[in-house]
Amino acid sequence: MSELELNPRYIEAVTRVVNESPYFALLSMEIKELKWGTSLLEVQLGEKHLQPFGFVHGGAIASVMDAAAFWAAFPQVEKGIGLTTVEIKVNYLAPAQKGKLVALGRCIKMGKTLALGETIIKNGEGGLIAHGTATMMVVPDLRIPGYEDLPPSR
Amino acid sequence: MSELELNPRYIEAVTRVVNESPYFALLSMEIKELKWGTSLLEVQLGEKHLQPFGFVHGGAIASVMDAAAFWAAFPQVEKGIGLTTVEIKVNYLAPAQKGKLVALGRCIKMGKTLALGETIIKNGEGGLIAHGTATMMVVPDLRIPGYEDLPPSR
Amino acid sequence: MSELELNPRYIEAVTRVVNESPYFALLSMEIKELKWGTSLLEVQLGEKHLQPFGFVHGGAIASVMDAAAFWAAFPQVEKGIGLTTVEIKVNYLAPAQKGKLVALGRCIKMGKTLALGETIIKNGEGGLIAHGTATMMVVPDLRIPGYEDLPPSR
Amino acid sequence: MSELELNPRYIEAVTRVVNESPYFALLSMEIKELKWGTSLLEVQLGEKHLQPFGFVHGGAIASVMDAAAFWAAFPQVEKGIGLTTVEIKVNYLAPAQKGKLVALGRCIKMGKTLALGETIIKNGEGGLIAHGTATMMVVPDLRIPGYEDLPPSR
Numbered sequence: 001m002s003e004l005e006l007n008p009r010y011i012e013a014v015t016r017v018v019n020e021s022p023y024f025a026l027l028s029m030e031i032k033e034l035k036w037g038t039s040l041l042e043v044q045l046g047e048k049h050l051q052p053f054g055f056v057h058g059g060a061i062a063s064v065m066d067a068a069a070f071w072a073a074f075p076q077v078e079k080g081i082g083l084t085t086v087e088i089k090v091n092y093l094a095p096a097q098k099g100k101l102v103a104l105g106r107c108i109k110m111g112k113t114l115a116l117g118e119t120i121i122k123n124g125e126g127g128l129i130a131h132g133t134a135t136m137m138v139v140p141d142l143r144i145p146g147y148e149d150l151p152p153s154r
Numbered sequence: 155m156s157e158l159e160l161n162p163r164y165i166e167a168v169t170r171v172v173n174e175s176p177y178f179a180l181l182s183m184e185i186k187e188l189k190w191g192t193s194l195l196e197v198q199l200g201e202k203h204l205q206p207f208g209f210v211h212g213g214a215i216a217s218v219m220d221a222a223a224f225w226a227a228f229p230q231v232e233k234g235i236g237l238t239t240v241e242i243k244v245n246y247l248a249p250a251q252k253g254k255l256v257a258l259g260r261c262i263k264m265g266k267t268l269a270l271g272e273t274i275i276k277n278g279e280g281g282l283i284a285h286g287t288a289t290m291m292v293v294p295d296l297r298i299p300g301y302e303d304l305p306p307s308r
Numbered sequence: 309m310s311e312l313e314l315n316p317r318y319i320e321a322v323t324r325v326v327n328e329s330p331y332f333a334l335l336s337m338e339i340k341e342l343k344w345g346t347s348l349l350e351v352q353l354g355e356k357h358l359q360p361f362g363f364v365h366g367g368a369i370a371s372v373m374d375a376a377a378f379w380a381a382f383p384q385v386e387k388g389i390g391l392t393t394v395e396i397k398v399n400y401l402a403p404a405q406k407g408k409l410v411a412l413g414r415c416i417k418m419g420k421t422l423a424l425g426e427t428i429i430k431n432g433e434g435g436l437i438a439h440g441t442a443t444m445m446v447v448p449d450l451r452i453p454g455y456e457d458l459p460p461s462r
Numbered sequence: 463m464s465e466l467e468l469n470p471r472y473i474e475a476v477t478r479v480v481n482e483s484p485y486f487a488l489l490s491m492e493i494k495e496l497k498w499g500t501s502l503l504e505v506q507l508g509e510k511h512l513q514p515f516g517f518v519h520g521g522a523i524a525s526v527m528d529a530a531a532f533w534a535a536f537p538q539v540e541k542g543i544g545l546t547t548v549e550i551k552v553n554y555l556a557p558a559q560k561g562k563l564v565a566l567g568r569c570i571k572m573g574k575t576l577a578l579g580e581t582i583i584k585n586g587e588g589g590l591i592a593h594g595t596a597t598m599m600v601v602p603d604l605r606i607p608g609y610e611d612l613p614p615s616r
Contacts, residue, residue, distance in 0.1 A: 022204045023211035026180065050176045053296055057177035058220045058239045063213020085212045086422060087245045087395065087443055089551045091578050091597060092238075093571050108593055109555050113421075114394060114445065116553050116593060131570055131578060133595070135395055135443065135553060137422065142207055240576060241549065241597055243397045245424050245443060247417050262439055263401050267575075268548060268599065270399050270439060285416055285424060287441070289399060289549055289597065291576070330512045331519035334488065358484045361604055365485035366528045366547045371521020392554075393520045399549040450515055 003036050004153035006075055017144050018071065029064055031071055036153070039072040039105035045098050056096040061121060061130050065090050068105030069117030069134035075152040076110040082142020083115060090132035099124035113138050157190050158307035160229055171298050172225065183218055185225055190307070193226040193259035199252050210250040215275060215284050219244050222259030223271030223288035229306040230264045236296020237269060244286035253278035267292050311344050312461035314383055325452050326379065337372055339379055344461070347380040347413035353406050364404040369429060369438050373398050376413030377425030377442035383460040384418040390450020391423060398440035407432035421446050465498050466615035468537055479606050480533065491526055493533055498615070501534040501567035507560050518558040523583060523592050527552050530567030531579030531596035537614040538572040544604020545577060552594035561586035575600050 015031045018024060027049070033040035043049070043064050051057040066088050074083050101121055108116040114137055121130040144150075169185045172178060181203070187194035197203070197218050205211040220242050228237050255275055262270040268291055275284040298304075323339045326332060335357070341348035351357070351372050359365040374396050382391050409429055416424040422445055429438040452458075477493045480486060489511070495502035505511070505526050513519040528550050536545050563583055570578040576599055583592040606612075 018206050021206040022202045023214065024205075026202045027213070048176045048180045051178075052172050052175040052298060053236070054299075057217065058242060059181070059213060059217020060177060062216035062220065062242060062244075063211065066212045066216065082207070084249075085246055087243065088212060088216060089241065089243045089397065089595070090216075091241045091595065093573070093578060095238075109590060111555070116555060118593075128571060131580075131595070133551070133553065133593070144206060145208075243441070243551065245441065247419070247424065263436060265401070270401060272439075282417060285426075285441070287397070287399065287439070326514050329514040330510045331522065332513075334510045335521070356484045356488045359486075360480050360483040360606060361544070362607075365525065366550060367489070367521060367525020368485065370524035370528065370550060370552075371519065374520045374524065390515070392557075395551065395553045396520060396524060397549065397551045398524075400547055403546075452514060453516075 006034060006036055006153055007151055010075065010150045010152050013150055014144060017146060027060060027063055029067060034071060034075065037072060037076065037107040039068050041068045041071070041103040041105065043101040045096065045100055054097065058092055061092065061096070061101065062088065062090045064101055064103045065119045065121060065130060065132035066134055068103035068119040069132070070136060072105030073107040073110060073115045073117045073136055076107060077138055079149070079151050080141065080143060082139050083136040084139050084142065086135040086137050088132060088134045090130055092130050093128050096123055096129050101129060160188060160190055160307055161305055164229065164304045164306050167304055168298060171300060181214060181217055183221060188225060188229065191226060191230065191261040193222050195222045195225070195257040195259065197255040199250065199254055208251065212246055215246065215250070215255065216242065216244045218255055218257045219273040219275060219284060219286035220288055222257035222273040223286070224290060226259035227261040227264060227269045227271045227290055230261060231292055233303070233305050234295065234297060236293050237290040238293050238296065240289040240291050242286060242288045244284055246284050247282050250277055250283050255283060314342060314344055314461055315459055318383065318458045318460045321458055322452060325454060335368060335371055337375060342379060342383065345380060345384065345415040347376050349376045349379070349411040349413065351409040353404065353408055362405065366400055369400065369404070369409065370396065370398045372409055372411045373427040373429060373438060373440035374442055376411035376427040377440070378444060380413035381415040381418060381423045381425045381444055384415060385446055387457070387459050388449065388451060390447050391444040392447050392450065394443040394445050396440060396442045398438055400438050401436050404431055404437050409437060468496060468498055468615055469613055472537065472612045472614050475612055476606060479608060489522060489525055491529060496533060496537065499534060499538065499569040501530050503530045503533070503565040503567065505563040507558065507562055516559065520554055523554065523558070523563065524550065524552045526563055526565045527581040527583060527592060527594035528596055530565035530581040531594070532598060534567035535569040535572060535577045535579045535598055538569060539600055541611070541613050542603065542605060544601050545598040546601050546604065548597040548599050550594060550596045552592055554592050555590050558585055558591050563591060
């Protein structure tokens with residue numbers, strides 16, 4: 001599929017539904033921006049993200065890596081069709097402790113049955129924190145609750 | 155290092171410090187058992203773990219995968235020396251929605267500078283949910299706060 | 309699918325076709341044993357496998373990792389249906405220089421659309437050389453040339 | 463380390479030693495270009511790269527992925543210090559059959575003990591074939607035979 005412009009009503013609806021979903025709220029994780037094939041997510045870091053040694057747990061970093069890759073790719077599947085993550089890989093490049101995580105997701109390939117996304121995670125000062133990839137599989141009948149009929153692109 | 159028996163006081167201290175740490179509490183994740191080279195962790199699933207489609211977020215599964223591999227390996231480094239996760243890989247094999255996640259961690263190799271751990275995650279009924287690996291690096295001067303002088307093995 | 313016994317004529321045919329295929333011959337790589345859900349492959353190491361520093365190139369190790377995981381899983385798809393590798397992950401645990409590589413493949417999960425395999429690679433003395441996983445996708449109409457009608461199990 | 467210009471004599475020496483090494487010759491794999499933090503490698507595909515189904519074996523693709531990431535990063539370690547690959551991840555995006563593989567390697571991060579590289583592999587027509595990453599570890603006393611004293615940068 002060639003590059004398209006996303007439907008602003010779709011972006012608004014997806015952003016609201018996703019940001020209000022339980023796990024996003026739990027981790028203070030938010031979609032900040034969605035474009036065709038890219039995403040920008042942020043995590044506001046707090047005490048709750050820390051492991052016993054006082055650094056952000058790798059699982060929190062993996063969560064935003066996965067989410068940024070997924071939401072960069074998701075708008076490229078047809079209405080009514082969904083994506084599910086098959087596997088993820090994360091490289092931890094520097095520890096994080098406070099401030100925020102900024103995750104830039106990118107869809108490397110959207111195929112008929114599989115997609116590959118990539119995420120670069122930085123801290124609030126622009127320092128590289130992590131890099132990762134996610135393989136996703138196209139699945140039928142996975143819709144965003146409440147927005148089943150909204151076309152992703154215009 | 156050949157197989158050793160872990161010090162019961164060490165197990166008790168590590169389990170308490172880790173289970174009370176912020177991210178473990180946030181995710182309702184707990185170490186249930188630690189032995190030489192293996193770990194058993196559980197996550198009590200609730201509404202808070204769900205993504206917008208109603209399934210447990212892949213990031214929550216990645217969190218317990220990482221933690222189980224890490225704590226299976228950690229007791230094998232010398233007192234006063236620590237481990238940090240370099241990269242993780244998770245394969246999602248079936249969706250999870252409620253009940254619990256049971257994660258069995260295993261240390262595949264503990265080397266002088268790097269270690270490799272593996273985790274198998276099942277649901278409460280024994281169904282396979284995910285498989286993953288974690289590469290860890292030995293780092294100096296990473297101690298468990300409050301238990302700096304406790305020897306891991308006896 | 310529950311565990312089945314492989315058809316000896318199928319094992320013989322697959323082993324011959326695969327071992328005579330160009331890349332297997334190029335790398336001196338051979339299937340030695342196939343059972344339901346497991347494989348045993350070997351690489352006879354020689355000068356040709358070495359990188360500039362005098363060790364076996366990681367790509368040769370990745371090749372046998374991929375092949376062992378693939379052939380452990382392949383007999384579990386229906387006749388006339390095939391598998392293709394979607395992604396691989398390899399951890400290098402110790403260098404290899406000569407002798408042989410022994411790769412033990414295992415099918416962790418065979419699903420309707422995806423499969424996961426794992427390979428442990430040792431040297432001729434039983435020392436651990438590498439560990440890896442491969443995600444495979446079920447694809448229609450991929451047959452072993454010359455043996456299209458041979459049922460894998462009996 | 464900030465970006466530097468590579469020493470032309472170093473590039474020439476490394477390219478010759480690597481391209482003449484046994485595994486590179488076996489796979490018809492060649493370094494075509496090395497710059498600070500990037501590499502360009504090619505594989506001339508032939509019958510020998512094929513698996514039993516008539517496509518290029520995933521192990522050949524993994525080999526050039528690993529090599530391109532490695533040689534993009536290698537010139538950034540100090541003279542007399544070396545790198546060794548710790549783990550690789552490859553996503554296969556489309557099959558290849560003939561012509562050539564063009565691999566573009568890039569060093570994402572060079573740290574004090576670990577480095578991360580990424581490779582994008584295309585076919586001769588520019589079609590995306592694979593994407594991968596490699597984690598490397600800095601090791602002392604790994605020198606390019608015959609060129610131990612050549613400084614990488616000028």
